[in-house]
Amino acid sequence: MLCLKTSTNSGWIDVAAANMPAIMRDHAHCEKKAALNALNLIMRYPDKTELVREVITILEEETAHFKLMVGELAQRGLNLGLDKGNPYAQQLSSVVSKQEPMRLLDLLLVDCLIEARSCERFTLLAASEAIPPDLRGIYHSLMASEEGHFMTFVEIAKTYFPHDVVDKRLEEISDLEANIVRSLTNQPAMHG
Amino acid sequence: MLCLKTSTNSGWIDVAAANMPAIMRDHAHCEKKAALNALNLIMRYPDKTELVREVITILEEETAHFKLMVGELAQRGLNLGLDKGNPYAQQLSSVVSKQEPMRLLDLLLVDCLIEARSCERFTLLAASEAIPPDLRGIYHSLMASEEGHFMTFVEIAKTYFPHDVVDKRLEEISDLEANIVRSLTNQPAMHG
Numbered sequence: 001m002l003c004l005k006t007s008t009n010s011g012w013i014d015v016a017a018a019n020m021p022a023i024m025r026d027h028a029h030c031e032k033k034a035a036l037n038a039l040n041l042i043m044r045y046p047d048k049t050e051l052v053r054e055v056i057t058i059l060e061e062e063t064a065h066f067k068l069m070v071g072e073l074a075q076r077g078l079n080l081g082l083d084k085g086n087p088y089a090q091q092l093s094s095v096v097s098k099q100e101p102m103r104l105l106d107l108l109l110v111d112c113l114i115e116a117r118s119c120e121r122f123t124l125l126a127a128s129e130a131i132p133p134d135l136r137g138i139y140h141s142l143m144a145s146e147e148g149h150f151m152t153f154v155e156i157a158k159t160y161f162p163h164d165v166v167d168k169r170l171e172e173i174s175d176l177e178a179n180i181v182r183s184l185t186n187q188p189a190m191h192g
Numbered sequence: 193m194l195c196l197k198t199s200t201n202s203g204w205i206d207v208a209a210a211n212m213p214a215i216m217r218d219h220a221h222c223e224k225k226a227a228l229n230a231l232n233l234i235m236r237y238p239d240k241t242e243l244v245r246e247v248i249t250i251l252e253e254e255t256a257h258f259k260l261m262v263g264e265l266a267q268r269g270l271n272l273g274l275d276k277g278n279p280y281a282q283q284l285s286s287v288v289s290k291q292e293p294m295r296l297l298d299l300l301l302v303d304c305l306i307e308a309r310s311c312e313r314f315t316l317l318a319a320s321e322a323i324p325p326d327l328r329g330i331y332h333s334l335m336a337s338e339e340g341h342f343m344t345f346v347e348i349a350k351t352y353f354p355h356d357v358v359d360k361r362l363e364e365i366s367d368l369e370a371n372i373v374r375s376l377t378n379q380p381a382m383h384g
Contacts, residue, residue, distance in 0.1 A: 029238075035251075036231055042224065046272040053266065056259045059227075063255050067248045074245065080238040 003150075003170060004116055005178035008124060012186045016121075017130035019188030021078055024135075026189040028073060029083040030118065031066035034149075035059055037111055045104065050159045058149050065142060072138065088191035089114055091180050095173055105161050109170050112153035113177045114191075119146040121190060195342075195362060196308055197370035200316060204378045208313075209322035211380030213270055216327075218381040220265060221275040222310065223258035226341075227251055229303055237296065242351045246344050253337055264330065280383035281306055283372050287365055297353050301362050304345035305369045306383075311338040313382055 016023045038059035045051050070080055092113065096106040125131060126140040157166045184192060208215050230251035237243050262272055284305065288298040317323055318332040349358045376384060 032231065032234065035255075036235075039224065039228055039231065042272070043228075043275070046221075046274055049266070049271045052262060052272050056255075056262055060255050060259060063227075063248075063252050067252060070244060070248055074241070079241045080234070080244050082238055083235070 003113070003174050004120055004181075005174050006181050008117075008120060008181065009184060009186055012121075012184070012192070013124045013128050014130070015186045015188050015192075016125065017128050020131065020135065021073075021076070022188040023125075023190065024069060024073055024076075025078065025081050026084065026086075026192075028066060028069035028080055030086065030190050031062050031069055032083075033086070033089070034062040034111075034114075035066060038062060041107060041111075044107075048160065051156050054152050054156050058152060061145055061149070065145070068138070072135070084189070086189070086191055088117075088180055088184065092173075092177055095176055101160070105157055105166065105169055106173070108153045108157040109166070109173050112150050112157075112170070113173060115146045115150040115153065117177065117181070117191060119143055119150060122146060195305070195366050196312055196373075197366050198373050200309075200312060200373065201376060201378055204313075204376070204384070205316045205320050206322070207378045207380050207384075208317065209320050212323065212327065213265075213268070214380040215317075215382065216261060216265055216268075217270065217273050218276065218278075218384075220258060220261035220272055222278065222382050223254050223261055224275075225278070225281070226254040226303075226306075227258060230254060233299060233303075236299075240352065243348050246348050250341050250344060253341070257334060257337070260330070264327070276381070278381070278383055280309075280372055280376065284365075284369055287368055293352070297349055297358065297361055298365070300345045300349040301358070301365050304342050304349075304362070305365060307338050307342040307345065309369065309373070309383060311335055311342060314338060 038055050041055050042052050042059070073080060092110050096110060097103045122139040122143045126136050126143060128136070131139075154166065154170070157170075186192065230247050233247050234244050234251070265272060284302050288302060289295045314331040314335040318328050318335060320328070323331075346358065346362070349362075378384065
């Protein structure tokens, strides 16, 4: 599924379902950071017309998801609270080259894999009977959007790099992503 | 108007109308930076529920304006291009206190004044017969939104600070803003 080379540990969904306030907060922060990543890509590559056009739409959607989740938190009497960071995304980002043009390719493919992993986790949240139906419905609706973002990042990469170069680097980074996921300890976080 | 203590130099609108591609690009970058400012406020104050709620709506609107203007550039065969910076906003931001809680108040009031000045300049662009009617229509539609943001930033400030403290500091920062505007040399930029 979605170029992911390993599935999330089977124990994560139980930890998540038992800690929904923490999952909701962390998810809201993930949407915020996805919006920030989109802005950063645009700021770094403002002369790349196709990238700017596609990433603005992603920015718009991540912003809408962020607003949605902050609203869901508020409905439950919860605030956004502090961002506890995302060790998974930090580890994955360590693969990004410091040199252009590989830096652009790596940034796009790391974003792509984070979206793919988020999509897999939304699938788990949407299917869990331990999670309230209204929240399951929200996660179900977000699955399609995140899958779309995953594909958009690959398509942007293939606008600027040969397809075989993109495919080979995606293989490499998805191996690393799988290793990181295998090392996770089922924390109550979107990528925990 | 809008707490601004001086009007834009009368020569600016002619320079702007004669350089619309530069104005449109600079305006798109302003919307992008307004979205980034909104995200930065949320990241700095995630435990302030009212601020987060109000600023997410601003983020959403600035993102929509950014997308609109990048689309208008594309329709004219123009890309976003490099961000040439905004000396006006940089000078104004130098007033921001390094110490909380004054830092929050200053950040909100600087954003408020930038929105107010943008609103004044949209009014000039919307009224200029030297500018194509479709663009004048867009600037007219943006006036109301930026005026709304101006007021929202003051309202957020008054949620967290005594009204007289907010009013006094807004007086001080708007004096500085007027001095900066008087020193501008009619460059082809939104705040030039």
